[in-house]
Amino acid sequence: MKQSKFDAIIDRRGSGCFKHDALPMIFGQDHLLPMWVADMDFTVSEQIQQALQNRLNHPLFGYNLRLSDFYAAAINWQQERNKWEICKDWIVAIPGIVPGIVLSVLSLTNPGDGVLIQTPVYQPFFDAVKDFDRKLVISPLVNTDGVYSIDWDDFEAKLKHAKLFILCSPHNPISRVWSREELIRMGRLCQKHKVLIFSDEIHGDIVYPGFSHVPIAGLEDFTSLCITGVSPSKSFNIAGLSTAVLIISNPELREKIGSLNTKMHLYLGNSFGIQAFIAAYRDSAAWLKELMDYLDSNRILLQTTIANELPNIIVSPIESTFLAWLDFRAWNLSQRELIDAFVKKAKLALEPGEKFGTDGNGFMRLNFGCPRSILVEALDRIKLLNKELCL
Ligand SMILES: Cc1ncc(COP(=O)(O)O)c(C=O)c1O
Structure with missing residues (x-):
């Protein structure tokens, strides 16, 4: 296969990166292949590097005001990628x-109110509800041989409590x-039951051929319901620069969330994050295309290896993200035994499925946003473990 810049193995240990440096703290061991936390082991685009360098060359780092280029980058990205017209206001x-979810929970609901999530799902969704004394309302997704879908009757019944x-x-x-079609059906049911929607679209740029991401707020007349x-x-690998935006067309919701954001002094932003945000959305589309080609090859390698060589493990069809959801229930291990097998025998750090809800027991999430040789090594280790456990 052709060499790619994404093949480079970069030693991240000692850089204070959670994925590598927190291994002893979280898994009790150091030398594990880290395929858990959702960031990628790739350097960022040259455009982002240059923008950060330029900012560093102006070495004053006081409070920030986002200028028009920040807003233009966000507006044009949505327009070009998702055909969604948004405006600066x-x-x-x-x-x-995650802070955006918490701000929304705090400003749009009261203690005791129900907040609906669909499990298995990203763990902080649970915390954003439970930590602030709201009531978790769960509509589990239905898993049919690894393919997940919505139980519409359950979803509607649960909306009545949210x-x-x-x-x-x-x-x-x-x-x-x-x-x-699924988004329209969800949106209409939310409209019917007067339930607001926080749509977390952080993975919306990482979508594989044959699929397209649609912002729910741009459909029908859902915009006034949506944050x-x-x-x-995620897509440009700059999670450590702490910069994101909420898009809220409904002035009433925006005022509530925006004023809490201001009161908590969360709005001023990070000097480097702002520049990286602009350089990502305005200047790095070509880099993202190259990244997607590379991730797509990793995805295909992972799916075909599992289908051909590990038929007792189920990988859910990967339509988006650099995260694979793997069903190891055929191994008949408890979640503790499963984690131990990966850590102690395979020396692999994967994200335990139980973190995503009780319906994640027996599952693990594998991050394939890494050089291909690392993914091959991880798959070889899983094959060995499978042989050992299933003999
Ligand atoms: C669905 C989802 N939302 C939010 C986040 C984290 O977002 P942030 O770091 O901007 O709080 C992640 C990170 O993996 C994620 O997967």
């Missing part, structure tokens, strides 16, 4: 999508890209 700048629905679009960890969270942090 709708944008609320925040330090991350004020807010946190939608993961595309969905981490099952990597589904919700279709236009949309977007950020270049």
